[in-house]
Amino acid sequence: MRITTVVAAIVLGAAGTTFAQAPHTHWEPYKNSATPPSVDQKLMDPVLDGAIDLHAHYGPDSYPRQWDAFEIAAIAKERGLRAIVFKNHWSETASLAYLVRKYGAQGIDVYGAVTLDTPIGGVNPQAVRYMVDVTGGYGRIVWMPTHDSEHEVAYNKEQRPSVAVARGGKLLPEVLEVLDLIAEHDLTLATGHVTPEETLMILDEARKRGVKRSIVTHPLLDPQFTFMTVPQLKQAVALGAVIEITAGSLFREGPGRQRVVDAIRAIGPENFFVASDSGLVGTPNHTDALVLAARVLRDNGWDEHALDVMFKDNPARLLKLPLLKHN
Amino acid sequence: MRTVFSILVVVLSLTAAAQNAPVTDPALKGAIDIHSHLDPDGFGPGRNGRNMDVLDMAKLAKDAGMRGFVIKMHYDQSADDAYIVRKLHPDLEVFGGIGTNFATGGLNPAAIRQMADVKGGWGRVVWMPTWDAKHYVEHNGNDRPFITVAKNGELVPEAKALIAAVAEVNHKTRVSGGQMVLATGHNAPEEVLLMVKYARGLGLPVVVTHPLLESVGMNMEQMKQAVAMGAYLEFVTAFTRQEATIKEYSEAIREIGPEHCIVSSDKGQGRGEEGHDGPSVSHVQGLAEAAQILRKNGFTEAELDLMFKDNPAKLLGLAVL
Numbered sequence: 277m278r279i280t281t282v283v284a285a286i287v288l289g290a291a292g293t294t295f296a297q298a299p300h301t302h303w304e305p306y307k308n309s310a311t312p313p314s315v316d317q318k319l320m321d322p323v324l325d326g327a328i329d330l331h332a333h334y335g336p337d338s339y340p341r342q343w344d345a346f347e348i349a350a351i352a353k354e355r356g357l358r359a360i361v362f363k364n365h366w367s368e369t370a371s372l373a374y375l376v377r378k379y380g381a382q383g384i385d386v387y388g389a390v391t392l393d394t395p396i397g398g399v400n401p402q403a404v405r406y407m408v409d410v411t412g413g414y415g416r417i418v419w420m421p422t423h424d425s426e427h428e429v430a431y432n433k434e435q436r437p438s439v440a441v442a443r444g445g446k447l448l449p450e451v452l453e454v455l456d457l458i459a460e461h462d463l464t465l466a467t468g469h470v471t472p473e474e475t476l477m478i479l480d481e482a483r484k485r486g487v488k489r490s491i492v493t494h495p496l497l498d499p500q501f502t503f504m505t506v507p508q509l510k511q512a513v514a515l516g517a518v519i520e521i522t523a524g525s526l527f528r529e530g531p532g533r534q535r536v537v538d539a540i541r542a543i544g545p546e547n548f549f550v551a552s553d554s555g556l557v558g559t560p561n562h563t564d565a566l567v568l569a570a571r572v573l574r575d576n577g578w579d580e581h582a583l584d585v586m587f588k589d590n591p592a593r594l595l596k597l598p599l600l601k602h603n
Numbered sequence: 604m605r606t607v608f609s610i611l612v613v614v615l616s617l618t619a620a621a622q623n624a625p626v627t628d629p630a631l632k633g634a635i636d637i638h639s640h641l642d643p644d645g646f647g648p649g650r651n652g653r654n655m656d657v658l659d660m661a662k663l664a665k666d667a668g669m670r671g672f673v674i675k676m677h678y679d680q681s682a683d684d685a686y687i688v689r690k691l692h693p694d695l696e697v698f699g700g701i702g703t704n705f706a707t708g709g710l711n712p713a714a715i716r717q718m719a720d721v722k723g724g725w726g727r728v729v730w731m732p733t734w735d736a737k738h739y740v741e742h743n744g745n746d747r748p749f750i751t752v753a754k755n756g757e758l759v760p761e762a763k764a765l766i767a768a769v770a771e772v773n774h775k776t777r778v779s780g781g782q783m784v785l786a787t788g789h790n791a792p793e794e795v796l797l798m799v800k801y802a803r804g805l806g807l808p809v810v811v812t813h814p815l816l817e818s819v820g821m822n823m824e825q826m827k828q829a830v831a832m833g834a835y836l837e838f839v840t841a842f843t844r845q846e847a848t849i850k851e852y853s854e855a856i857r858e859i860g861p862e863h864c865i866v867s868s869d870k871g872q873g874r875g876e877e878g879h880d881g882p883s884v885s886h887v888q889g890l891a892e893a894a895q896i897l898r899k900n901g902f903t904e905a906e907l908d909l910m911f912k913d914n915p916a917k918l919l920g921l922a923v924l
């Protein structure tokens with residue numbers, strides 16, 4: 277029998293008893309605000325041709341999402357994307373990948389993932405096993421805790437159950453078991469919204485346990501998520517990880533853009549990939565977001581080769597897909 | 604060898620034919636199947652998927668004149684799948700649900716709240732632990748972790764918190780504000796009765812999950828107690844396979860009264876699941892066979908309507924047509 281750990285389930289069960297009122301979260305305002313809808317700008321750009329979006333939010337979700345999974349896959353296919361991974365903070369998405377592949381746009385590789393937040397039991401090995409077993413076998417990425425990570429909940433000073441990955445400078449047993457499962461099923465690890473120290477511990481342990489592909493989840497976006505310095509990111513790269521840049525941190529005005537540009541200059545584009553992280557109502561959709569991000573990178577001096585590495589080749593490697601020749 | 608192959612081909616094509624042939628029965632017109640196992644799903648390490656997916660089912664259900672179905676899950680929620688099916692088939696009333704086994708964190712209130720918050724709010728049925736329930740694991744003689752719902756004649760705090768979370772989102776699901784349902788899962792009869800009492804006390808509609816299957820195993824007295832507390836009893840179509848169970852189910856439903864009973868398919872099996880060998884039967888086919896057999900055993904059309912249409916509708920908070 278492969279079921280060996282129930283720690284996560286027990287911890288959450290206990291948390292549940294002290295959690296009677298509706299949760300108040302920092303994203304609750306998003307759910308109920310009357311944001312004007314996104315406009316599909318239909319941007320076209322060579323960077324989309326063969327691009328892979330490893331971080332695509334979709335509807336139906338509990339966040340308002342303007343486009344559903346079928347529509348997003350169709351738009352992505354129409355504008356030249358090669359593959360897309362559906363991301364949900366609270367649910368596995370391998371099942372949706374199966375339905376979109378069977379009934380949706382053809383000629384684009386659609387994949388699923390799972391994120392280890394509270395609704396699936398936190399860092400729960402059984403949730404990972406389930407994702408692997410879902411019809412079609414399209415589950416590819418395992419995100420460590422994101423919105424429910426201990427770090428994010430504490431940073432936002434929220435009173436709600438959170439998911440820990442480490443105690444006293446040591447990774448928890450369920451984290452080790454999940455890393456073993458990622459290695460066993462040759463999945464891709466994404467570090468989620470944990471602290472920089474936890475991120476480095478996870479990457480180090482993952483490598484020791486045979487995980488072949490790792491992503492540092494948008495470490496330059498905002499302090500409430502994982503927020504890492506260039507030296508820390510260099511350590512992550514030395515541990516074999518590829519660093520995720522979300523498109524918005526490039527196309528939005530503000531200090532984030534310079535932070536990203538400086539980091540790519542310091543560490544080299546070969547250690548980064550760009551994903552859309554799109555899906556919020558009112559913000560550019562997935563393909564528009566990728567194009568807008570590429571334009572900012574061009575303005576800052578990166579050539580088409582560097583863009584191909586960050587939008588196509590590195591995401592392909594992270595999905596275990598062969599690299600394609602670029603024009 | 605060749606003969607074996609030919610037989611295999613015949614069996615396979617018969618299976619395919621059985622699944623795709625139009626099924627008609629008066630009991631199916633307006634019926635809601637509250638227990639449809641469908642792809643995409645994963646049901647245990649290395650085990651195969653279901654015999655069709657949610658959109659295949661939508662087509663068959665529509666062809667048979669059904670009103671809708673509930674996508675049953677052991678290890679996941681299906682609110683998102685229900686949303687997708689409804690978007691493509693707005694004339695069907697399709698619902699999702701969630702199992703409370705280890706894959707979603709066991710007795711995990713966060714899983715319930717999240718499901719209720721998914722766009723559409725179509726995740727409506729919460730099954731108490733099924734495959735990971737203590738009763739089920741022990742009944743099967745397995746040596747593996749399990750989920751305990753009761754101790755010393757009382758529900759454990761985690762079970763109460765889970766049921767309370769279901770009550771908390773009742774009529775508050777996103778967009779639709781719909782009615783939640785508690786299904787009792789694969790638990791021991793005494794545990795089932797504790798859950799029925801607690802959930803009914805919180806105003807939740809309750810369906811006792813297949814009380815006559817071995818995985819639960821309730822006697823007449825226990826089933827009557829559940830009914831006295833206002834629960835529906837679910838009878839799944841596997842009973843049509845044997846004369847003994849046909850007799851058992853017909854007599855039980857007669858004694859309890861069809862006004863307290865729901866017939867659901869529990870189909871979707873048939874691609875390698877233990878205990879479900881033989882040709883795969885579609886959900887619609889299973890329901891049609893059950894209706895025909897019950898009719899033969901003395902149930903009237905009005906009684907079949909109660910069990911296939913009206914009671915499922917009431918359970919889900921829908922108008923009776």
